[in-house]
Amino acid sequence: MPGTEAGDVGTRIVGGTRASISDYPWAVYLTNTAGSQFCGGALVAPNKVVSAAHCTINRSASAVRVVAGREDKNGTAGVVASVTSIWNHPDYRSYLIGEDVSVLTLDRDLPYETLPLATPADTALYEAGTTSKVLGWGATSSGGAASRYLLEVDVPVTSDATCAGAYSQYNSTAMVCAGFPEGGYDACQGDSGGPLVVDGKLIGIVSWGNGCAWAGYPGVYARVSTYAADIQAQLG
Template sequence: MFGLTRARRTAAAVAFGAAAAALPTAPSAVAAPRPVVGGTPTTTAEYPFVMQITDATGGQFCGGTLVAPTKVVTAAHCVVGETTGNVRVVGGRTHLSGTDGTVGEVSRIWFDPGYTDAVNGGDVAVLTLAKPMPYATAAYVSPTGTGVYAPGMTGRVLGWGTTGKNGGSSDQLRMAMVPVVSDPECRDSYGSDFVASDMVCAGYPSGGVDTCQGDSGGPLLIGGVLAGITSWGNGCAEAGQPGVYTRLASFSSLVTEQVLT
């Protein structure tokens, strides 16, 4: 989360060398960012459904979740304006600097037709891959699975985003635990920008743990299912400014339509 745009996508054209870090610059960002902040290193062996979204040259700019062998759920703001020829999905690669895993080409990009920007909701997209990924998939929340959003429920967030203020992206996948925040508390933080029907907040009142730039599109897992998509926020890991995630239950039927086509 950062700046006035508040979306958590990283600029795509970032090359990794042996010790290089991804640049934390987002389109139209006006303030310095911070990745999963306060998280711990993990692996794609532990979370095989977590995908990197990259440009054609391999520069990672978002995350995603494999929900079927050829279907990846991510954030709309990650792919609006992109073409299939310029987007790749990388699975089974724990380190951004690695060469292992599977690189998949994208044959179709779908995003919620009502999407205009992350703050106005509908921040959900589905990428269709040209070939199946050989990794375990994640179950996603059903339209009636709203119980996972109960305040205090523990969520897991994952990504390769920046890990501190003015810092670079993490070369290794990271995971953090964050509690779900009640809708009234989230509205206190974000006012009318928070749309409860489309969004859910997660984070600690004191901050310190959060998703950040480069984590956009990655998963918020609650109760063992994909319940949210990293979307936006003010700053990263700041007190009183929880992360905002797409409330996937509200878009589950639309996602299922894409998964079945």
């Protein structure tokens, strides 16, 4: 999750708690060939992962691995899959504009439960005040170190007006925001591409924000319902 400024808030995703991979078997993370984690993702079909275009736009498929079934990055549980192809949304130019969506095709089917996509019919999932959950292995403070373990945090979906008031770049078609007005709980660097979930559906992809968990600056996510048809077309 790129920050538009450097800063630091909170001590622990930010404000999160450890999550069990058995509760979120579709939560995955992306690494380089040396095993260093740089983004998150969600398994949406046995061999397909949704992430953020800004995570993958300048990376070749052969340079990316997907780690699934592993909550402790220092552990050996789960599967490390190679990536055979990466689809970045063809209109993606910058996460500040939108279309921050990518789909990675894996070299095998993974034996884990997949996460359904929100569709344009799922307007209720995006209503302001709805409790959403974001998961990741990213920084636990703005500019801080990444988490060894999978973390989860609950944040309310914010209204379009609230998000537009925080960010002049906000585009309600391409994006959705979540966070508390007072801050303290948020996704952070390294969580990019990870899932924002409501009622067992992927509604958002961690995209960007001003710092992490700053008051008045909710996290910004790619709005999955807008891109559901584009993503579905990649799932075959």
